[in-house]
Amino acid sequence: MSEGFDAEAHVAHMEKLMGLTIEDAWRPVVVAHVAATQKAADLLLGFPLDDEVEAAPVFVP
């Protein structure tokens, strides 16, 4: 799943979409955090869940 993920390109795309300001000095750290998050997500996406496993958040109508 992670192959081909380019954290730097992801940040460059998303900062425009989200209207963010990322100064040059901050960028490497932001990119590192995005890469770390992707690594965490990769662990999750690699784990099969049955279709009936629902998301956890509480909602009381």
Add this chain to the structure above:
Amino acid sequence: MTEAADLTRLTAAETAAAVKSGSARALDVAQASLERIESLNPLLRAFTDVTAERALQQAAEVDEAIARGDDLPLAGVPFAVKNLFDMEGVVTRSGSKINLDNAPAQGDATLVRKLSQAGAVLMGGLNMGEYAYDFTGENVHDGNCLNPHDTGRMTGGSSSGSGAAAASGMVPVTLGSDTNGSIRVPSSFCGLFGLKPTYGRLSRHGTYPFVGSLDHLGPLTRSAEDLSLVFDVLQGPDVRDPAQADMPVLKTLSELEKGAGGLRVAVAGGYFREKAETEALAAVDKVAAALGASAEIDIPEAARARAAAYVITTSEGSNLHFDRIRTRPQDFDPDTRDRFLSGTMVPAMWVLQAQRFRSWFRTMMRGIFQHVDVILAPATPFSALPSGTKTITLGGETMPARPNIGLFTQPISFIGLPVVAVPVWLDGAALPIGVQVIAPAWREDLALRVAHQLGMDGVAAAPVADPAIDNI
């Protein structure tokens, strides 16, 4: 009458007993607390706001109430709260510069009100990592909070001031919040008993959120008895917290004497031993030996649980702060700024998968608790790090310090299990380290019973720290 210096050494239970019996006045206790805060706070930076006037007024009212014969379980007990709790008339900082623009709180957080009604005396608000996205206790706006046992080291965070204030005897009780470990980490680094109750147990109304899916509130104290005393007061329904569960109040104080007898205690293996330093493993083993616990159990997929908590935290926290991180990034602490920026960019697929995995992990853990009553695990991989530490090496892998101090706390709070962090001092150690006593959902009583026995047997202890103040 008890001497002023002695008053700050007392636990909450001892303080309340002294005030109720008339051997100490609440006003004297509050003044002793204020003096200790004044003396140590320039060094430790535990308090950001001292509510001295309110404290003296509340204390005088407690003395009057006791004279009338009122029964107040926390009579005259000084307490302070992480500065994300609303305190009437005080701006709720949540460790930030930006929130100082907000108006002062118009009332107290539910838990502040409950403690006050029980006779406890609010001394003020405590330092914390910005917006609670922190495990270090470092804060660029209010200064780094320092560990009272070694001021060259971190308190741990994000409830940094909650750790420093209780460990240094400024107050016997503090409240903190714990999203991924922010009560248990400072409890470990500062050598305190810390309770993270079951998710949904205590009202969060009147506190500034971080990650609604994972936010918990709870106390830090110098004894397990004090945790119980305070926890019993803090409970009760509050419709203003939408995540609070409809559960009956669990009285724990009267259960403590049962100790760990008859409980099936196991040690968490696998993930919880792989990236722990020697002192963390030795502390768990010491506690296990004291409890006669020899069984080791594997908690499957703990690394994925931690990963899922990480993904939910960064995305949900960044959603909360989106306007602020978009318009005022320069006003954030650089250490949280870059994480909040990153968190705005998380695909929904990742977050939803994490929330579905949360259900899976909860169900799996329920199965484990069919066979054990309590699980032991390290609270932190090591004792308090030197201030300013940016990277750590665990299991041969070098990683950023700030997000990884909570490796062992995150998988547990992820599914809301109640935990008491107990402070252990290994032979010859200069610093304490915490062990998590983990119980099934809604069974805080079991973790508290075990913690109490460990305290009574001298296996866990939270002595008051007396940092040298010569060089302020």
